[in-house]
Amino acid sequence: MAAITLKKDTLQTVLNGHLESVSYIAGATPSQQDTEVFAALTSAPDAAAFPHLARWYKHIAAQGDAIKSYAAPAAPTAAAEEDDDIDLFGSDDEDDDEEKLKLQAQRLAEYKARKAAKPAVIHKSMVIFDVKPWDDETDLKLMEESVRSIEMPGLLWSEKSELVPVGFGIKKLRISAVIEDDKVSTADLEEKITEFEDYVQSVDIQAFNKL
Known part of the structure; x- marks a missing residue:
């Protein structure tokens, strides 16, 4: 994880917004990134100003020395990486023409069909x-x-x-x-x-x- 250089108030604002909809810094379980961000904060955030960050901080603090053994965030699955690598709209610099638009539509349709066919995984x-x-x-x-x-x-x-x-x-x-x-x-x-x-x-x- 890159070193955190934001001003403390700015950092806490960013983290509070991020933690509004997730439980941890990265992934569904505690990881090394939670440990690093916890150490970077140095003190408990103001619960009134940063409620989501304060909730997370209290939860991580309660783990004690266990946070030192958190594993790295889970790597994305091969399927997820494959989806991320899909170029839906091509990368050439040619002018748009009918064939190119057809190819774009075909790629998009194939991508949506593949996504829809994937079974939902409940972790x-x-x-x-x-x-x-x-x-x-x-x-x-x-x-x-x-x-x-x-x-x-x-x-x-x-x-x-x-x-x-x-x-x-x-x-x-x-x-x-x-x-x-x-x-x-x-x-x-x-x-x-x-x-x-x-x-x-x-x-x-x-x-x-x-x-």
Whole structure:
């Protein structure tokens, strides 16, 4: 990734706009680019001025040392590269004529037909959350019911969960879910879980695996 030389306010404005519709800097999962941008920011952005960037920053910060081991962004597939290399309108400098226009129309029709014939690929991931209560008096049953009440397109909670001892009689809820990467942002899901502030003190991603 090229070195970031934009002024801080400009950089944050650009990143905030980019993160409005995506969960990470590149791809559907955390990558080295998230690590590099996180390091470049040096401090948490203003949530009021840059809400999308602040959400992303909070999510990456919560991963701790795990961000050091993020892999490089996934390379585009051969099919995607093939599509990107298609020259729909030719590259010669000849004047437009009837044959050239026919060739352009044929290329465009072939390209659209090939795109339409491709089956839609649904990318899914298994995410395991550790949901921590405030203390040993927190009603963990109600906390789990609250978490499971979250419904989003592309989100499926697992039937099983477990309570894991933390210390001093406190237990945390470990619960997993299968998500469709294009529909569910783990950052948004974490934010929804922490909104149950009567029960939830914090939430961490214990594991994230592509299916």
